[in-house]
Amino acid sequence: MTAAIAAEGLRKRYGDVQAVDGVDLEVRSGEFFGVLGPNGAGKTTTLEILEGLRKPDEGSARVLGLSPWPRNSALLPRIGVQLQASAFFERLTAREQIVTFGSLYGVGAARADAMLARVGLADSAGTAAEKLSGGQAQRLAIACALVHDPELLFLDEPTTGLDPQARRNLWDLLREINAEGRTVVLTTHYLDEAEILCDRVAVMDHGRILKTDPPATLVRELDAPTRLTVESGRLTADRARELLDGSGTRADVADDGVTLTIATRTPAPVLALLAEQDALRGLEVRGATLEDVFLQLTGREYRA
């Protein structure tokens, strides 16, 4: 199968800032691919190069088998780029926005209406774009990016600033768009978003991709212990250690006076012990997450 995107050695510098510093990237056709990194990691610049909006200083890219730079008129109808909500035309309603975008691609009003319904905005068709909520504006931006039925959709931080419910609703929409067979490339600085949505994630920091893998593989390869936490008080850390040692269970035990934390690679006997000691109050079990992956790859805590 041909790759939807193949890029090698991309570099882009703005003055003193090396925004993109040697990025290699391959996105498979039909994939939901995430570029994850903190602010300033170089995600947007990388996307802009792939979208044909910026010329890289170095490196080469093929998008749907074509070179995106110089701006390629054979490529533009095949890709959708989600604009920032601030890029809407002034004083047009939601429907007028999407009809206008559609007309740029020779798409009729019926398709524009269908897309409004598709993103759940049929009831807001007559609302001025600047009066839409944050989540609605993002949906309209996605509808505009899809109006010409592109094969490949680029989304730059589509859920930034949305409340949790609006984010979840948007995730459902993005999953559906991908399930229709479209390749989706998304940048995000939300670890949970990358973990939930993406088939594969490229972890990016300081202009470089540190690792690319399915989220579950990134987490599994860490081989991090499971953390079990319960309320302090029922079982002291010393007693927990003694009992765990006695049963040959390897674990690190800590108690900060509020929470007893037991980190172990064999959670089953630890759970059994906590149950035996009637010390399960407030139990939480937490495996490694992409946050731990980022910490391991960069040596720093993740700060979006």
Ligand SMILES: Nc1ncnc2c1ncn2[C@@H]1O[C@H](COP(=O)(O)OP(=O)(O)OP(=O)(O)O)[C@@H](O)[C@H]1O
């Ligand atoms: N047009 C520009 N001129 C100068 N510097 C820029 C420009 N665009 C981005 N930068 C700088 O390049 C670096 C990478 O920016 P970029 O926007 O690509 O990162 P990002 O990962 O998308 O971050 P964010 O999540 O904040 O958008 C940052 O240090 C940024 O300040």
